[in-house]
Structure formats: structure tokens, C-alpha cells
Amino acid sequence: MKSRGRHWDELFSAKEESQLGWYERDPARTLEMLGRVPGWEGSTVMIPGAGTSVLVDELLARGCRLILNDVSREALDRLRARLGERAGEAVWLCCDISRPLPEDLPPVDLWIDRAVLHFLCEEVEIARYFENVRHLLRPGGHALFAEFSTRGATQCAGLPIHRYGVEELDRRLGKGFRRIDQFDHTYINPRGEPREYLYALYRRER
Numbered sequence: 001m002k003s004r005g006r007h008w009d010e011l012f013s014a015k016e017e018s019q020l021g022w023y024e025r026d027p028a029r030t031l032e033m034l035g036r037v038p039g040w041e042g043s044t045v046m047i048p049g050a051g052t053s054v055l056v057d058e059l060l061a062r063g064c065r066l067i068l069n070d071v072s073r074e075a076l077d078r079l080r081a082r083l084g085e086r087a088g089e090a091v092w093l094c095c096d097i098s099r100p101l102p103e104d105l106p107p108v109d110l111w112i113d114r115a116v117l118h119f120l121c122e123e124v125e126i127a128r129y130f131e132n133v134r135h136l137l138r139p140g141g142h143a144l145f146a147e148f149s150t151r152g153a154t155q156c157a158g159l160p161i162h163r164y165g166v167e168e169l170d171r172r173l174g175k176g177f178r179r180i181d182q183f184d185h186t187y188i189n190p191r192g193e194p195r196e197y198l199y200a201l202y203r204r205e206r
Helices: 006-014 030-034 054-063 073-089 123-136 164-171
Strands: 044-047 065-070 093-094 107-114 135-147 179-187 194-204
Touching: 006 073, 030 107, 030 135, 030 194, 044 054, 044 164, 054 065, 054 073, 054 135, 065 073, 073 093, 107 123, 123 164, 164 179, 164 194
Parallel strands: 044 065, 044 107, 065 093, 107 135
Antiparallel strands: 135 194, 179 194
């Protein structure tokens, strides 16, 4: 059976960034939600499933310190090449986000997940993912999720999807998190196809 990392390596190797089904030219919706977080610029940020996202460039331009995770080494290599000298400003982490994270990572102010969590379909993987959120995100920090909504597609990139509503996100995060904002968003992928997303922002209270 093909590993998760190999699956994504092959997808990233096959096409240019702008041709990938999840390519987002403008991360305005994510930046709009971050506007609800006081003083977020200059924060320490964890991005699981960073891929080759242009959000990385936007956050670096705003003085953020980044931990960039992806299961695909091909994606991280391409992102590192694009960033050039700025690549040295980030911590690079090639691993499955549903596995325990290295103990030496610093606490983060922001956890930003655009379309990674919904690829975890096994209960044990989902539970470990949220353990990582609680382990790394400091009290007072914020977590932003952009996942396929309950009205969204059931598959993406040849893989099954676990779709989310805010009720499940609330439950998975637990009582230590307070939901700040949410909205539905229809993303139009490079093939012109609509994809229904849920954006939800949380503050960790304790």
C-alpha cells in the first residue's frame, strides 16, 4: 500500500503549483480571519500541511516565525526553493501531523490548518492530531481551521475526506477552547469546480 508521504510526493511532482487542485492564489480569507486575532503579526505560527502555500510568504512578510510541516518532502523542497534565503527563517518539519511532534518545538501563538485535518479519517489519527494542537498551542493562542464542510465533497486528491461542522470541532478541541468566529466559504479550484469549506477560529483559554 502506498504511504501517505509517497502519495503526496507524486501529486506535487506531477504538476506546477498553479495546476494543483488545492492551489490558492490569494489567501485573503485566511488573512481576513487572522484579523480577528489581536496583534497576530510577528507571532510564532505552526502550519500543518504547509505544502507550497503562498500563505507562507504572506506570514513571513508580516514578521511571523514559522514551523512548516508537511508529510511530503517534495512539497517542502519546492517551498524551500521558492523562499530562497528566507527559508532559513523557518523550522522545517517533514512528518505525519497525526503522529507525536518533536519535543523540542517551541509553543506557538497560532495554529493554521487549511485543508489538512479533513484528510485524517481514522479515529486514532484525528485524536492524535488534536493532542498535537493542545500540546503545541499556548494558552491564549488561536487555532484556525479551514476544512471541507458537511456540504463539501467526500473525496479530494484521490483520498476520502472527513467533513466538519463547528459542533464537531468544538467537541474535538474541548472545553479549553472558545470559538471566536466562523463562516462558510465556496472555494473555486483551478479546474473551476466549487468546494465548500468551513472556516473556524478558536482561542485557547487554558
